Structures are given as C-alpha cells and as structure tokens.
Amino acid sequence: MATIKDVARLANVSMSTVSKYINGQTVRSDKEIAIRAAIRELNYRANPFARSLKSQRNRAIGILLPDISAPFFGTVVTALEKVFREHGYHALISCYSSNHGMERDNLRHLICAGIDGLIYIPENLSAEEYHELTAGYSIPTVQMDRIIQGLDCDAVLVDNADAVYAATASLIKKGHRRVALISGAKSVSTAKERQVGYLRALSDHDILFDDALFICNDHTFATGYQGFEQLMAVPDRPTAVVAANYDITIGLFTAVRDRGLRIPEDIDVFGFDCTQVCTMMKPPLPVVSQPEELLGRTAAQYLLDRLQGYSGEPRLTRLPCSLIY
Amino acid sequence: MATIKDVARLANVSMSTVSKYINGQTVRSDKEIAIRAAIRELNYRANPFARSLKSQRNRAIGILLPDISAPFFGTVVTALEKVFREHGYHALISCYSSNHGMERDNLRHLICAGIDGLIYIPENLSAEEYHELTAGYSIPTVQMDRIIQGLDCDAVLVDNADAVYAATASLIKKGHRRVALISGAKSVSTAKERQVGYLRALSDHDILFDDALFICNDHTFATGYQGFEQLMAVPDRPTAVVAANYDITIGLFTAVRDRGLRIPEDIDVFGFDCTQVCTMMKPPLPVVSQPEELLGRTAAQYLLDRLQGYSGEPRLTRLPCSLIY
DNA sequence: TTGAAAGCGGTACCAA
C-alpha cells in the first residue's frame, strides 16, 4: 500500500505539499498535476488510522440499537443516516439484540471503532455503566426513543402515553366499555408509557381496569396472535383491542380473522406503527403513526449541534404521534 | 485523556513495560500492581487509532446490506454477529437502503472505519466498482445472499429457485393449474431466481405461463396486497398464489381476507420467509423457510478462514430452503 | 507556496 511518502517522492515534492493538496489547500498548479498523477499511478489512499490518530476524529457516528429488524427502527435509521451523510459523517450501526451484555460490549466496540458521536436507543444499561464505558472519550450522545434514568444528555422521544391514550379514548367514545391492550414487555420504557396511556384513558372515562384485558409480552407477532386468543377466553370478552406495536398489530388482526370475526363489526381494533398496512386494509384500521422521520432528523441535528461545539443544557424533546382513522 | 506515557510515569516503569502488561505478557508482579493502579487512577484506555495504525487492523468486520428492516436480514445479522463476537471481532453494520450511490459510499466508509473483513449483500455495484473501491486494502470479502457478476470471492447463497420451484409444484400437485406469483423486482438477483423457479415449475408440469399471473414489484406489503387485487381482476382468475418474501406474504393474505375469501378453500397461498406467522395461522399457511442462521454462520466462518490466512479458491455455497406445510 | 521536522499514541525490536 502506497503512503504519502511514496506519492511525494514520485511527484518530486514534499510530504507536506501532498498533504496540503489532499486536504484542499492550494498548491502550485504544476505540482498539483504531478501529485495527482502520482496518486493515480500509485492508487494512493490516505490511511484512515493514521489520519484519525492525528485528528482524533473519524467523521463516524455510532447508532446503537436493540433490534435491527423492527420497521420502526429501520425508518428512523434511514432518516438519521441521510442527515449525517449530508454533513459528511457516516453511520455505523450496532445492534445488541436486546441483550444486556451485548449492549455493553457493542458500546465499547463502537468507541473502539472511533466514533465521534453516538445515537443511542438504550434498553438495559444504567447511567453508571454508560459513564464508566464512555469516560474520557467525550463522545456526545443523543438518546433516542427511550432514555436511561439519570443519564443527562440530549434526548428525543415520542409521546407514547398520549398516543395510546387517544387511541383508547377513541374506542371508548365509540361506545366500547371492554377495551383490551396488547403491548410489549414492561421492562421497555416505551411499552410502559403506552400502558400508562391506556390505563389513564380507562380511568378518565370511569372504566374499571380489568387485568384480564391487559396483556404484555414481547414485541412479536405471536404476542398479538396469542394475546387475542387469550382475550377470547375471558368470560366477559372485550369488544375492542389496542395493539402497541407493529408485529403485535399484525398478529392481532390475523388472529381475529382466523376466528372468522370481522373488524370492526365483531371486534374493534386500533393498530400501532404499521401505517401502510393499516391504511391499505379494507376497511382501513385506525392506527397510531409514529413520527419516525422527524425523530431521526431531530436526533441527528441535536448530535450535529454538539459535534459543532454547542454546549447548552441537555435538551429533551417529546414528539407527538398522529392518529390515522 | 491519559496516554501510555502517563501510566508509565505514574507507575515508574517504561512505556514498553506498560504495553507488554496491556497485551498480556508477563511482568514482574510488583510492577504489575503499580501499572494496574496507575491505569485505574488515570482511567487509562488505549487509543484505538494509535493501536490500529501500528497493527493495521481493528478487529472489526463490516456488514454492508441493502435493507436494515427486513426480518430476514435481521436474523442473518444476528447470527453473523454472534460468530464474530466469539472470535473477538465486532460487527459494524452499514445499510445502503437499496441505493446505488449509498452502496458505493458506504463501502468506502466502512473501509475508512478500518474494517478487517467484509460481509457484503450487494445489489447494484459492478465488480469493477468494487475492485476500484477496495484496491490496495486487501479486505477479504464474503458475498452473502446475492452475488455480483464477475466478483471472484467467497459467496454463500440460498437456493431460491429450488425453493420456489418446490412451492409452486406443490400447489400444482394439489390440482391447481392457474398459479400466480407475486415477487420482488427483477433487478434483485434473489427475486429473479425465485421467478425462475416458478417458471420452471410451470413448464415442467406443462402449464403455459400467463404473464397476467406474474407480478413483480418491490418487497413490500403493498405489493402483496395490491398484487392480489390485480390478480382478482384477471378474467380467468388464479386459484393459488405464491408469495416471494415476508412483506408480500402478509400483504397477500391480508388482501385475500379483506375480500372475504378463505384460505385454502377459496384461494390457496404459499408464503415465504415469515415462518412464525404462517405456522401460527389457522389453518397454517405452507411457507418457504430460509436458513438464516446457517447462512450467517457459514458466511462468518468463511470470512474468519480468510482472516486467518486461508487462501484457497473462492468457495460458492448454496444452502437449501425448507418447505413447511 | 513549500518543506523540514515534531508529534499523534502505541508497538516491537533489540540490547542490557
């Protein structure tokens, strides 16, 4: 592999001159031509390690997330990447599969890969662990979608409680008194917030909470499918069900139809996240739509601000969802 | 940020000794204690750039893929990461969103991030472009799921043609003569292979191909949903439909049910990829199940072989799918 | 504008 020294020798100039040319400073035109020729001939590329060693930055952003295959995260990540690319950064995604050990390790590894900043969708790390791992590296971090208690950095969240409140309330207003919720595990803060929204809607409408109508498990098709079957086994069946994420929604309406029931005549359903799916169905399923794009763009902008030296107080932004009927 | 020099000074030993201790060589025990104390006190961490500059490796593997949110890729990536981690490597995922410009850029960026090897799920890059970008870096690469024509490196694929052949044939054997296919775009090689399997099954069973029953579009719910509606508008309707990926399958059976039709009585359906979904339905949908785990493990192993110096001929492996009835 | 030289933070060789 050719080095800057080889280029300098071949072009008959000094290393410094080559370096300047590479980095966009002006160089006398005959030398520029010679350097360009030498670079071409040797197929020279700057060594990224050497460059980063000197500058201590890499123009890389880490994205640390729990689950690579949720469509929600896919959309968010695409939005993030777009903004970063426009500003000359590239994104390195690291997925910890909702596993605590991997969450630690992958954070460590991203740091070793030389990231300049971090977009972090946390799950199980404590603020202490985070600090221990990042201490000394001064890596600006923006938490996204979820937050770690006590971690004092920028965060961009979605208003999950309000969204599910509104979905539940809309079913109640249609006359339903037995409204169920099928949601993700309590350990994930977004799931918990959605549960809170559900409970508040019931209580605001003077409906007693029945825990047989309150199912929480993981964020999968199976949860939605089996959750519905479980609801059908309850003596006083629900007449409407709110789903709390993409896969649960699909599992739910599939189970409804497997039983030969019609939506909304036999059972009313409110979907979550899978807007394209729900709006295409006949009749369309009402659905909570999260602002994935805006979430990504906002978080990216917060991080870019920090990378450019902004040092104000940590910002916390909560974006509203929209309900699509 | 403390450097190795600071540690050496505080521990009253030389830099070399500290370096040796860090890298696992034996050091006299009193010095070891002093070094450990100094590291703790200064909260010292080796600078990844400096280390990589010397060794020219990073213990990082790049995974370059087109679509982060397909469940298929999610499972594959998880399997890859597991193997790499067991061997001391970590994975950096880069998603190019099926965009040619980004495919180039992200490959370049992964190289700049200092990857030692690459798992590559290609889409639109030519062998020339690949060589141009990687020339000089000697980054061992394993192509996965798809291949670039003329790119001579290890590859691990899935036998898509056989899988769809078998799915189509099974429907024909049940008596169907009008069997449709809804698949992804022709530009993606896996989609094309699936189309080939379909066409061959028809011809082997003396069924004339009817291009009204042959729909290809992108790999989305909408393709499955609208594709089915389009099929229902054909004068001589199909009696069975094969789907060619996850989202298409879900779109397809949702559309079937939106029309009030029953599976399999009114229309027969063969799913693809969404094994959990299909097997849970009542009655279960037959489905093509890809060997995601094995695909990931095999590709990872091929890459590790190369990183450990194996230099045999490029290997091409094609893994079979299984049909689940 | 140009070039010499001093680092950036480690690693590894070699002599002690």
Added chain:
DNA sequence: TTGGTACCGCTTTCAA
C-alpha cells in the same frame, strides 16, 4: 524481564 527507541502514516507548525 525491562527499557530505549525507531517506526506506523499523516497533519501541522514554523521558518525559509
């Protein structure tokens, strides 16, 4: 075992 030192490849300062 230990420590001095050259070196990895590039950037940047400073003097010419």
